Amino acid sequence: MIIPKADRRVIFENLFKDGVLVAKKDFEIQHDTIDTKNLYVVKAMQSLTSKGFxxxxxxxxxxxxxxxxxGxxxxxxxxxxxxxxVPTxxxxxxxxxxxxxxRREGAPRRRYDNDEYRKRERA
Known part of the structure; x- marks a missing residue:
């Protein structure tokens, strides 16, 4: 797919700035954070994925x-x-x-011994 150079550059700049990119699987909408079509974002990333970047x-x-x-x-x-x-x-x-x-000065440390533990009375 042919993506305009300006859109490709904006997509790559955003990817490099953050190091990550999220795109919804909807090809009819504008991308949420990048001012370009979501289809361009997905296809540009698909191309970079196939190259291993x-x-x-x-x-x-x-x-x-x-x-x-x-990448x-x-x-x-x-x-x-x-x-x-480097990316963020x-x-x-x-x-x-x-x-x-x-701890408050002079306050003793709490200590829990078995003497303080009460067993439940069984009827």
């Missing part, structure tokens, strides 16, 4: 596309992106550490 997963009438390492190199060359730029899915994010609740 994208991994495809289909579930509940949605296509989920994930960029592979070879990152291909899109870098196609889009003219420098070597240091490959950027490590810091996980914030939770603060531990502080």
């Amino acid at each position: 994208v991994k495809t997963q289909f579930s509940w009438q949605y296509y989920y596309y994930t960029l592979t390492d070879e 990152i190199e291909y899109l870098r060359e196609f889009l003219g992106v420098p070597e240091g730029v 899915t490959l950027i490590e994010q810091k996980i914030p550490q939770r603060e531990r609740p502080q």
Whole structure:
């Protein structure tokens, strides 16, 4: 299928920026996040999948596309992106550490012994 160059470039830019892409299996609508036809998105991703640049997963009438390492190199060359730029899915994010609740000064630690455990009285 012939896809206009401008649409193909927009699709590839969005794929490279996020590293993933989602498309509904409906060829008559506009894509949700990209300003182009959904058919163009699905067919462009189908082409990249056949070349091994994208991994495809289909579930509940949605296509989920994930960029592979070879696909990152291909899109870098196609889009003219420098070597240091990577998709957001490959950027490590810091996980914030939770603060531990502080014990009150002088408060004894809770201790549960078997003496505190009460067995149920059986009748």
